[in-house]
Amino acid sequence: MAQTANPTFLRPVSEPEADPGKAITFSAPLALDCGRTLSPFTIAYMTYGTLNAARSNAILICHALTGDQFAASRHPLTGKPGWWDIMVGPGKPIDTNRFFVICTNVIGGCMGSTGPASINPATGKSYGLDFPVVTIRDMVRAQAALIDALGIEKLLSVTGGSMGGMQVLQWAASYPERVANAMPIATAARHSAQNIAFHEVGRQAIMADPDWKGGAYDAAQPGKGLAVARMAAHITYLSEAALQRKFGRELQDRDQISFGFGQDFQVESYLHHQGMTFVDRFDANSYLYITRAMDYFDLAGDYGGVLADAFRNTKARFCLISFTSDWLFPTPENKRIAHALNATAANVSFVEIESDKGHDAFLLDEPEMLGTVRGFMNAAATASGIR
Amino acid sequence: MAQTANPTFLRPVSEPEADPGKAITFSAPLALDCGRTLSPFTIAYMTYGTLNAARSNAILICHALTGDQFAASRHPLTGKPGWWDIMVGPGKPIDTNRFFVICTNVIGGCMGSTGPASINPATGKSYGLDFPVVTIRDMVRAQAALIDALGIEKLLSVTGGSMGGMQVLQWAASYPERVANAMPIATAARHSAQNIAFHEVGRQAIMADPDWKGGAYDAAQPGKGLAVARMAAHITYLSEAALQRKFGRELQDRDQISFGFGQDFQVESYLHHQGMTFVDRFDANSYLYITRAMDYFDLAGDYGGVLADAFRNTKARFCLISFTSDWLFPTPENKRIAHALNATAANVSFVEIESDKGHDAFLLDEPEMLGTVRGFMNAAATASGIR
Numbered sequence: 001m002a003q004t005a006n007p008t009f010l011r012p013v014s015e016p017e018a019d020p021g022k023a024i025t026f027s028a029p030l031a032l033d034c035g036r037t038l039s040p041f042t043i044a045y046m047t048y049g050t051l052n053a054a055r056s057n058a059i060l061i062c063h064a065l066t067g068d069q070f071a072a073s074r075h076p077l078t079g080k081p082g083w084w085d086i087m088v089g090p091g092k093p094i095d096t097n098r099f100f101v102i103c104t105n106v107i108g109g110c111m112g113s114t115g116p117a118s119i120n121p122a123t124g125k126s127y128g129l130d131f132p133v134v135t136i137r138d139m140v141r142a143q144a145a146l147i148d149a150l151g152i153e154k155l156l157s158v159t160g161g162s163m164g165g166m167q168v169l170q171w172a173a174s175y176p177e178r179v180a181n182a183m184p185i186a187t188a189a190r191h192s193a194q195n196i197a198f199h200e201v202g203r204q205a206i207m208a209d210p211d212w213k214g215g216a217y218d219a220a221q222p223g224k225g226l227a228v229a230r231m232a233a234h235i236t237y238l239s240e241a242a243l244q245r246k247f248g249r250e251l252q253d254r255d256q257i258s259f260g261f262g263q264d265f266q267v268e269s270y271l272h273h274q275g276m277t278f279v280d281r282f283d284a285n286s287y288l289y290i291t292r293a294m295d296y297f298d299l300a301g302d303y304g305g306v307l308a309d310a311f312r313n314t315k316a317r318f319c320l321i322s323f324t325s326d327w328l329f330p331t332p333e334n335k336r337i338a339h340a341l342n343a344t345a346a347n348v349s350f351v352e353i354e355s356d357k358g359h360d361a362f363l364l365d366e367p368e369m370l371g372t373v374r375g376f377m378n379a380a381a382t383a384s385g386i387r
Numbered sequence: 388m389a390q391t392a393n394p395t396f397l398r399p400v401s402e403p404e405a406d407p408g409k410a411i412t413f414s415a416p417l418a419l420d421c422g423r424t425l426s427p428f429t430i431a432y433m434t435y436g437t438l439n440a441a442r443s444n445a446i447l448i449c450h451a452l453t454g455d456q457f458a459a460s461r462h463p464l465t466g467k468p469g470w471w472d473i474m475v476g477p478g479k480p481i482d483t484n485r486f487f488v489i490c491t492n493v494i495g496g497c498m499g500s501t502g503p504a505s506i507n508p509a510t511g512k513s514y515g516l517d518f519p520v521v522t523i524r525d526m527v528r529a530q531a532a533l534i535d536a537l538g539i540e541k542l543l544s545v546t547g548g549s550m551g552g553m554q555v556l557q558w559a560a561s562y563p564e565r566v567a568n569a570m571p572i573a574t575a576a577r578h579s580a581q582n583i584a585f586h587e588v589g590r591q592a593i594m595a596d597p598d599w600k601g602g603a604y605d606a607a608q609p610g611k612g613l614a615v616a617r618m619a620a621h622i623t624y625l626s627e628a629a630l631q632r633k634f635g636r637e638l639q640d641r642d643q644i645s646f647g648f649g650q651d652f653q654v655e656s657y658l659h660h661q662g663m664t665f666v667d668r669f670d671a672n673s674y675l676y677i678t679r680a681m682d683y684f685d686l687a688g689d690y691g692g693v694l695a696d697a698f699r700n701t702k703a704r705f706c707l708i709s710f711t712s713d714w715l716f717p718t719p720e721n722k723r724i725a726h727a728l729n730a731t732a733a734n735v736s737f738v739e740i741e742s743d744k745g746h747d748a749f750l751l752d753e754p755e756m757l758g759t760v761r762g763f764m765n766a767a768a769t770a771s772g773i774r
Contacts (some may be wrong), residue, residue: 193654197658260518
């Protein structure tokens with residue numbers, strides 16, 4: 001029913017010494033919110049640490065829009081450290097000496113899980129826009145299939161930032177009996193109008209690129225459009241204060257302005273770098289699909305508009321974290337979740353962390369966040385009798 | 388030396404009953420900050436009201452990035468009311484029964500003033516990227532030539548929002564003896580790193596469009612890229628709260644999400660409309676040049692980094708306005724200007740107006756703004772003995 005193998009990536013592995021992780025292919029179809037099914041489907045994933053005999057020490061980490069399963073190990077395409085290397089590892093806040101950490105590439109992604117760049121068995125070609133539009137709930141359904149395949153009944157904890165936090169909330173709603181502790185960070189229970197607007201700009205930039213070819217590109221992806229999408233999005237991940245502190249109006253490799261349209265300012269050079277390196281590791285169609293999944297996320301919408309009802313059956317202990325300068329997923333959206341949880345008498349704590357680093361703070365060395373996560377995970381372990 | 392005629396627009400006038408305004412062509416070269424000169428150069432402008440015999444009742448209005456000279460009259464291409472119709476007219480806060488109002492299209496623009504779409508006399512073709520990169524100071528220099536040509540020695544007042552406010556500040560710095568009252572609204576004395584970043588995204592979207600052709604397009608301009616640039620910029624003109632209030636997650640002409648990449652959400656439909664209509668009235672190269680002029684604006688930079696020194700010679704009375712929800716030109720940037728003016732013992736007042744409408748508040752029906760402008764202009768008139 002399920003086959004395990006090495007994952008297949010969009011591009012050849014350029015860091016052969018990096019662990020490419022594993023992939024499980026499921027022959028049973030995945031039923032999707034859109035009414036279609038996906039069959040077969042593959043989930044690529046990484047694990048860190050060791051599953052204990054009671055299978056009770058598993059922590060699922062959910063990645064953000066452009067993240068992947070390489071939370072705590074070198075990326076096989078870029079060679080960069082894991083995106084949550086600061087958080088996950090031996091002796092780190094999510095301590096792999098103690099916990100068995102699982103991180104999956106989401107359905108719709110481009111790092112080995114089935115997505116628009118995967119081969120459509122019906123045609124023998126890449127799905128492109130024939131790939132079904134997936135939702136956050138679909139991503140979580142696929143993760144649950146993987147957790148089943150790993151023989152884990154209940155997760156000690158589910159955590160993640162941004163879109164990862166959306167998945168955490170969805171886990172608590174969809175599989176309340178399978179989540180003992182939930183830690184959504186810098187997230188929201190719904191995508192706001194402004195969030196949707198920024199995503200639509202990115203999608204339009206991609207779709208305006210003639211290399212996109214209606215999603216049916218092969219080797220050469222719409223790099224210019226994808227880079228513009230990434231540049232626009234990247235601004236939203238940082239705070240105005242952080243941009244001013246890091247770059248201000250400093251010039252790049254020149255003494256004075258050029259009176260031209262090159263990269264005069266350091267902030268321009270930085271954005272160009274972000275755009276270019278992104279194109280090397282990410283698939284444009286995946287960007288369309290995953291942004292759409294986020295736009296469609298409105299957890300209360302699945303429960304008659306009452307967010308608290310999404311959490312009626314959860315017994316999980318919750319801890320929510322937001323950052324003062326995060327204007328993409330601001331504190332009030334996180335508080336909304338806390339209020340809904342309060343309304344169900346859930347065990348919930350909420351921490352707003354003072355930071356000028358914007359939304360990306362959840363990926364960075366924020367001591368208060370690191371300490372909060374460490375404390376939460378340790379308490380979870382103690383409550384579950386994990387050494 | 389100067390010839391007056393009707394202005395020539397990028398596209399044929401589609402509203403023949405609209406007043407196309409006037410244009411003056413100067414044969415004397417305009418010396419630019421980049422070291423080049425522009426010759427001949429044309430300034431297209433509109434006037435409202437009547438210049439009094441003493442030539443003492445003139446108010447210059449400076450437009451924002453995508454504005455034009457049609458502040459208070461129907462746009463000859465779109466047929467829409469003037470962009471500051473709420474502010475300027477008989478009995479309005481800037482009362483054309485009392486004041487002679489001048490509004491010019493900036494140098495680099497596309498509504499009749501010399502810009503990249505104008506014919507380069509050296510080649511007989513449009514300048515395209517051969518057009519010199521202009522600055523806010525260059526725009527103001529060109530306006531000063533027009534004010535000279537109109538026989539006006541001293542402006543009763545100069546006002547404008549956003550990039551218009553930058554011009555107001557530049558007027559006070561460059562021509563201190565010619566400005567009696569200055570009212571910069573929702574602006575800054577320098578473009579911030581975040582502002583530059585958003586502009587660079589827009590420029591890259593335009594330059595990534597193959598129809599841009601290195602700026603040498605003729606009839607068909609890079610519409611897709613320009614629309615993406617406008618969509619991204621438009622988000623920054625509104626507050627998150629205003630987007631939520633106006634659109635939230637409301638769907639457009641459908642009961643449920645489509646599981647596709649169409650315009651499911653009203654906010655998407657709104658942005659698309661903004662992008663498409665912009666392409667019909669604005670030139671892509673002008674967008675590059677004017678955004679660059681804003682990026683380069685750093686008034687203190689021209690005065691050894693000391694903003695107060697820019698205002699050493701002004702005797703103008705100042706009133707600054709900012710809006711609480713304007714995250715593009717936030718209150719602290721406006722306060723910075725007020726502090727610099729205070730340091731020169733200038734006559735300055737500062738009003739922060741509570742509004743959830745974001746940066747665009749300066750264009751909208753904000754009663755406190757309208758009242759503040761009315762009061763300031765009336766006091767200016769009284770002080771100058773204007774009835």
